[in-house]
Amino acid sequence: MKRRTLLASAAALSLAAGSAFAQDKVKAGFIYVGPVGDGGWTYEHDQGRKAVEAELGDAVETVYQESVPEGADAERAITQMALSGADIIFTTSFGYMDPTMNVAAKFPDVKFEHATGFKRADNVSVYSARFYEGRAIQGHIAGKMTKTNKIGYIASFPIPEVIRGINSAYLHAKKVNPDVEFSIVWAYTWFDPAKEADAARALIDNGADVILQHTDSTAPQAAAQEAGNVITFGQASDMAEFGPVPRVSSIIDNWAPYYIDRVKAVMDGTWESTDTWDGISTGMVGIGEISSAVPADVKAEALALKDAIAAGDYHPFTGPINKQDGTPWLAEGETASDGDLLGMNFYIEGLTGDVPN
């Protein structure tokens, strides 16, 4: 309706026009940080957008803009989308937080959904997934499978989400293999195939035979395939084309149910600002098929771990856990609070190196 109103040059007509276009489509916009063909993070958000179209059909129209830099350009991209008549806009990267808040203040009638951030307003919701639950399963498989006891980790940016993933994977690898060591490379990018491939090769040259990645391209998978005798996990997307080896499993972001819910809520007029942080239990975090390269007993343990997390019987961060400097963080049997997890900026005991700062 907003779009029609803006298009109608005669403002006086807008009220009458409003009812005439009552069955107008809801327009949902998506701002992506990478190209839709990245095969990882942005690809899965775009799958979510397509699912919205498939589910709601003619009642909805979707638009998207890809490869929007997280700087000054983001605010313009979001503003233009709002001007084009979008009713709800999903901004799908952490760096869009301040731009999203600025634009939301100017368009009180448009709903905004910001992924992985922490600032909210009456018309801004935040949503994210508990990827660390998937990381626990990865860590378990990695700890069991490594022969060199060296696990390489390609990290993107030193933000709590990434640090949580490292801690969770390490904790569960260590649990099943006390000799395991992590080498962490900070790539400072979400998507840069050349950089990611270099990082993977450097880690493999240093003896790592498991590569975990928190970046979005499939380049580390390709590098591992080339090297041979190295296993990897799909990130954000299944990356099944690299199975059964090197890719032995994956963490899949499944945004579709959430996106469908939220767009429907706009249609029904029931949309409210919310803070959503879902994991394996709702299916927002999926664990991709564990391939035949993983021994049956390890696979069974991994699936049992997944079920325990999904059922809420097990929290990946259950004490006793100490911080890297040896100070206690969680006591025996204590589980981490969401507040601690959301602001996590420290390594747990046993990890080497420093969180960059």
Add this chain to the structure above:
Amino acid sequence: MIHLEKRPQPSQVWTVITPVLAVILTMIVGGMMFAALGKPPLEAIRTIFWDPLFHPQFAGYSRPQLLVKAGPLILIAIGLSVGFRAGIWNIGAEGQYIMGAICGAGAGLALYPSESVLLFPMMVIAGALGGWAWSMIPAILKTKFGTNEILVSLMLVYVAESILASVSSGLLRNPDGMGFPGSRNFQQWDAAANRELIANTGMHWGVVFALIAVIAAYVLFARHIRGFQIRLSGEAPRAARFAGVNPNRIVIFCLGTAGALAGLAGLFEVTGPAGQISIDFNSGYGFTAIIVAFLGRLHPVGILLAGLLMALTYIGGELAQLMLGVPGASIQLFQGMLLFFLLATDVFTNYRIRFGQGAA
């Protein structure tokens, strides 16, 4: 047969015509590309070149954005053109832009939460100095050791990017930011914010400085002895030396000017449109400005127009993505075509086409 015959003098007429011709050719071939992508070509071209200026729904917002986008491009390109005229190839404006932003923002943040009116001017000076100092590295290496400024300045971009990543997650990180990388947001700090000077015009201090730089560069080349020396060094280095021009001074002056202007652009961007130092703060202005400088024929007025045109293709390109769903990469291709056709048609400035069996 077609022959190319070198003109005794570069053609004045063609110097003016080639940019226009390049734009027209880009529209034609770009239109063909959009058609091949299954998008209506005329509508795509109209969305890119016309809609940001005159579309009833968007123009009110996108017209001011043209200035916001063009401001840093023009400011950096003017600085680069000074060096390019002298044959000094500073490819590292991106790094100087980053360092200007870091130094200016850092100088401001050190005094947080000061509300002094002197704060912003002080940050502007710190920004210019930051960019200047970064450009002095290739300048001094060139004058003292004869290193190649193209390589040194380009490599320093990557160093600057690493420093940017480091300070945004360390030294300049917002203490209230829940551990996320990125500095405080200057838009929420009045004394340090580079705001629109007149509401809804896009006119901020960076645009003002860009216009001043255009005028200053015009005066420099048209009226000032230093401008003559720069041109002479570029066109006839031996003659310049005989005329008593010290080549080292020219190198220092040209790189220093480019660095200071790029640093200023960075400072105005970080305190204005971008708002904060973050890991992805730089968005390629320093490299795009090289295209702007050449598209504008290294002439101050040309650069002003080229900067606006480049901004138009950016904003129009974003609109085309949004309205027509063309892929982001096709917009970059479109911009690449513009430079390609400019360089290709450039041949007519220096050469004449002869048909038939002319004496070659």
